[in-house]
Amino acid sequence: MKYLFKSISFLTLVALTWAMTSCGGGNQGGAANNNSGSALGKSTAERVFVAPGELDEFYGFISGGFSGQLAVYGLPSGRLFKVIPVFSQDGEKAYGYNEETKAMLQTSHGFIPWDDSHHPDISQTNGELDGRWVFINANNTPRIARVSLETFETEEIIEIPNSAGNHSSAFVTENTEYVVAGTRFGVPIPQRDMSIEDYKGNFKAALSFVKVDQETGHMNIAFQVLMPGFDYDLTHPGRGKSHGWMFFSTYNTEEANSLLEVNASQNDKDFIAAVNWKKAEEYIAAGKGKKMPAKYAHNVYDEATHTATSTMENEVLTLDASELPGLVYFLPTPKSPHGCDVDPTGEYIVGNGKLAASLTVHSFTKMQQAIKDKAFDGDAYGIPILKFEAVNAGTVVQPGLGPLHTEFDGKGNAYTTFFISSEVVKWKLGTWEVLDRKPTYYSVGHLMIPGGNSRKPFGKYLVAMNKITKDRYLPTGPEVCQSAQLYDITGDKMEMLLDFPTVGEPHYAAGCPASLLMKNSRKIFKLEDNKHPYAAKSESEAKVVRKGKNVHIYMTMIRSHFAPDNIEGIKVGDKVFFHVTNLEQDYDVPHGISMLGANTSELLIMPGQTETLVWEPKEVGVWPFYCTDFCSALHQEMQGYVRVSPAGSNVPLKWSLDGEWNQ
Amino acid sequence: MRKINFLALFLFTFLLVSCGGEANNATGNEPSQKAAPAKEESGVVKGQAYVQDGVSEKNALQVAASLDDFSTLAKAVMAAGVENALANNGPLTVFAPVNEAFAKLPEGTVETLLKPENKAKLAFILVNHVAPSNYPIETLEKNIEKGRKLFMASGEYLPVEKKGDDIYVGGTKILKSVKVSNGWIHVIGDVLVPAEK
Numbered sequence: 001m002k003y004l005f006k007s008i009s010f011l012t013l014v015a016l017t018w019a020m021t022s023c024g025g026g027n028q029g030g031a032a033n034n035n036s037g038s039a040l041g042k043s044t045a046e047r048v049f050v051a052p053g054e055l056d057e058f059y060g061f062i063s064g065g066f067s068g069q070l071a072v073y074g075l076p077s078g079r080l081f082k083v084i085p086v087f088s089q090d091g092e093k094a095y096g097y098n099e100e101t102k103a104m105l106q107t108s109h110g111f112i113p114w115d116d117s118h119h120p121d122i123s124q125t126n127g128e129l130d131g132r133w134v135f136i137n138a139n140n141t142p143r144i145a146r147v148s149l150e151t152f153e154t155e156e157i158i159e160i161p162n163s164a165g166n167h168s169s170a171f172v173t174e175n176t177e178y179v180v181a182g183t184r185f186g187v188p189i190p191q192r193d194m195s196i197e198d199y200k201g202n203f204k205a206a207l208s209f210v211k212v213d214q215e216t217g218h219m220n221i222a223f224q225v226l227m228p229g230f231d232y233d234l235t236h237p238g239r240g241k242s243h244g245w246m247f248f249s250t251y252n253t254e255e256a257n258s259l260l261e262v263n264a265s266q267n268d269k270d271f272i273a274a275v276n277w278k279k280a281e282e283y284i285a286a287g288k289g290k291k292m293p294a295k296y297a298h299n300v301y302d303e304a305t306h307t308a309t310s311t312m313e314n315e316v317l318t319l320d321a322s323e324l325p326g327l328v329y330f331l332p333t334p335k336s337p338h339g340c341d342v343d344p345t346g347e348y349i350v351g352n353g354k355l356a357a358s359l360t361v362h363s364f365t366k367m368q369q370a371i372k373d374k375a376f377d378g379d380a381y382g383i384p385i386l387k388f389e390a391v392n393a394g395t396v397v398q399p400g401l402g403p404l405h406t407e408f409d410g411k412g413n414a415y416t417t418f419f420i421s422s423e424v425v426k427w428k429l430g431t432w433e434v435l436d437r438k439p440t441y442y443s444v445g446h447l448m449i450p451g452g453n454s455r456k457p458f459g460k461y462l463v464a465m466n467k468i469t470k471d472r473y474l475p476t477g478p479e480v481c482q483s484a485q486l487y488d489i490t491g492d493k494m495e496m497l498l499d500f501p502t503v504g505e506p507h508y509a510a511g512c513p514a515s516l517l518m519k520n521s522r523k524i525f526k527l528e529d530n531k532h533p534y535a536a537k538s539e540s541e542a543k544v545v546r547k548g549k550n551v552h553i554y555m556t557m558i559r560s561h562f563a564p565d566n567i568e569g570i571k572v573g574d575k576v577f578f579h580v581t582n583l584e585q586d587y588d589v590p591h592g593i594s595m596l597g598a599n600t601s602e603l604l605i606m607p608g609q610t611e612t613l614v615w616e617p618k619e620v621g622v623w624p625f626y627c628t629d630f631c632s633a634l635h636q637e638m639q640g641y642v643r644v645s646p647a648g649s650n651v652p653l654k655w656s657l658d659g660e661w662n663q
Numbered sequence: 664m665r666k667i668n669f670l671a672l673f674l675f676t677f678l679l680v681s682c683g684g685e686a687n688n689a690t691g692n693e694p695s696q697k698a699a700p701a702k703e704e705s706g707v708v709k710g711q712a713y714v715q716d717g718v719s720e721k722n723a724l725q726v727a728a729s730l731d732d733f734s735t736l737a738k739a740v741m742a743a744g745v746e747n748a749l750a751n752n753g754p755l756t757v758f759a760p761v762n763e764a765f766a767k768l769p770e771g772t773v774e775t776l777l778k779p780e781n782k783a784k785l786a787f788i789l790v791n792h793v794a795p796s797n798y799p800i801e802t803l804e805k806n807i808e809k810g811r812k813l814f815m816a817s818g819e820y821l822p823v824e825k826k827g828d829d830i831y832v833g834g835t836k837i838l839k840s841v842k843v844s845n846g847w848i849h850v851i852g853d854v855l856v857p858a859e860k
Binding site: 523559560561584586587631 | 714716718719720722751752753754755795796797802805809844845846
């Protein structure tokens with residue numbers, strides 16, 4: 001044991017020495033105060049300190065990974081503002097619990113309370129962030145969600161059929177024409193009962209192009225490109241000159257169905273699949289698309305009714321890449337590439353080969369020429385494989401170990417994360433030379449520069465998202481938080497400024513200047529626009545209506561009481577619907593309600609909004625309810641009672657506020 | 664709206680002046696006295712009275728400040744430093760004296776109360792006009808019916824009476840009622856001076 005410790009210490013010493021040498025004594029990120037290299041001469045702490053009452057410069061939208069949600073942070077402070085529930089029920093906001101939002105989590109497999117959210121991407125116009133929506137994918141049960149950047153709420157979720165593990169998603173094209181969903185797993189299409197061992201050559205993979213209505217944001221699956229059954233990992237859109245193309249990284253071109261950690265690492269090169277979606281549109285216009293039966297849920301939240309509906313769709317249009325020339329080309333790329341990133345000019349396509357010793361960069365211009373010259377190296381299932389030399393622009397030689405993802409600063413530099421060597425490496429587009437490297441703590445996955453996936457990145461900060469933290473924070477048992485690290489990238493050398501814990505797994509992120517969203521952020525819902533069928537828009541509309549065993553309470557809330565707050569005539573065996581409207585028309589005055597014994601939900605209701613919980617009283621008695629949001633000075637007085645009588649009792653249904661009984 | 668902006672500007676200037684000496688003392692040995700609203704260490708002056716979102720219904724402070732009839736009240740609120748309380752979530756009910764109500768007071772009273780050394784006294788008088796709850800007219804009428812008391816933020820109880828169709832609070836008639844985002848304003852024609860203790 002002693003020997004082991006000694007050897008670890010020795011190893012640490014070596015590593016530290018190496019790090020110090022290789023980084024030229026730069027900021028190691030551990031120091032709270034570091035004046036070196038800062039153009040402004042401010043301490044590191046000052047550069048991330050957002051004084052009380054002041055506001056952050058950027059929004060960061062960091063996915064929660066296995067939490068299924070999307071968290072909103074301020075940058076540079078790293079302060080958490082909101083967790084937007086997307087693919088998981090949320091006990092804070094009643095998302096997926098109240099009657100209005102249960103439909104959002106419906107799928108062709110039924111109600112799914114928890115998924116895995118991965119890659120947020122902000123909508124674009126002319127290749128620049130426009131701040132309308134952020135899209136994010138559910139990885140497990142394939143779906144794409146659209147989140148409004150006015151309300152910061154999930155407005156729509158569409159399921160992706162013929163897909164399994166919706167990983168290479170949810171990235172937008174440069175006018176948000178499409179949001180894209182590429183399958184991670186090859187599967188039988190259509191799904192059927194067959195032997196797993198017959199995978200090779202028989203499984204297929206769907207790359208889905210989801211059309212976005214530019215007015216409403218509503219999504220529909222325009223078409224799916226059916227591909228060989230490889231694993232499709234990540235994707236990014238062409239932009240500028242390469243607009244009209246979408247680039248997907250692949251791994252497991254070996255088509256292994258077991259022990260992929262070995263069997264999917266046999267080929268020297270996998271592919272980046274270049275999909276010409278404008279060509280796809282031409283083929284569809286020419287009637288080459290094939291409709292096939294498919295079952296998938298389409299869930300839309302209506303802001304007027306404050307209610308979501310779920311519709312089951314039954315058909316999807318497909319294009320078979322093996323049969324349609326010019327639709328897809330393969331760019332050979334070593335070695336199980338993960339990130340597939342396009343620079344702001346649209347010229348360079350970076351393949352982050354997870355297991356490769358070097359980073360591979362392809363040229364869009366060369367790719368066009370190679371297609372023209374038919375510089376093919378055979379084909380895979382009828383899809384031409386372009387010659388590596390004919391498309392390759394250059395190679396960043398031995399930049400680190402385990403490259404995952406590259407983003408850009410808009411000044412000709414690229415930044416790549418390396419999982420195995422736990423570092424971010426800055427390199428130059430065109431010369432491919434490594435300019436700087438900084439450690440991360442530890443095992444970084446993706447990184448984000450605000451606007452990094454666009455023609456116009458805001459190259460001031462870089463956020464690296466780490467999988468492992470070990471000794472970075474106070475320990476909290478076996479499960480410790482994951483983290484994000486903020487770097488200043490304005491100088492020649494990157495500087496780590498801040499290290500902050502995150503919600504769930506900070507898998508991937510999108511960011512934009514605060515000024516793009518702040519002015520549009522919604523403050524209240526107008527009561528006059530509330531079209532919820534059970535809304536009570538004033539206390540005079542408050543009432544209780546019995547329909548058989550269903551009892552509907554039209555309830556209002558305002559500082560600091562419910563109307564009604566006394567209800568009698570409820571019986572054991574009834575199903576009681578609390579439809580509760582927040583009458584406030586004042587920013588930041590939500591109310592909550594909880595009913596003792598209610599199994600479905602508590603509610604948190606924004607000004608002008610109506611939400612519903614169901615309570616099925618099981619015991620005779622007088623049971624209280626109260627406001628759960630500290631709304632006002634008399635919040636604790638905001639409470640009421642429901643009298644529950646035995647089944648078959650003839651206590652009349654009546655309700656009151658301040659002793660004025662109605663029935 | 665213009666009035667509110669003016670008020671905000673006035674307040675801002677007032678605070679800058681009143682806090683001017685404070686920053687210098689911050690490192691000294693004297694315990695720094697807090698002005699309301701507090702000037703935070705960053706130098707940013709903030710308080711709920713200063714939040715304007717352009718969408719919400721107006722709160723009691725904003726409504727009072729927007730009407731010419733309440734210019735004396737608005738001035739007094741600022742001098743007493745209770746503006747954030749009137750913009751707070753509440754709920755609250757303000758019995759708001761019009762300018763003539765202040766004019767009815769013995770000569771020199773208002774001027775004396777507005778002096779900085781009388782800030783606490785002024786604040787006490789002002790909060791004697793605020794009930795920390797929601798009191799629409801119907802609820803006040805019910806107070807009479809049920810013999811309930813009207814508790815004021817000053818700690819005093821005010822009598823509520825009905826004479827003919829009119830409601831009287833603390834002996835003065837409610838002239839008009841306005842719903843505000845954080846409660847109610849009832850307009851009155853007299854200042855409700857609490858009994859000296």
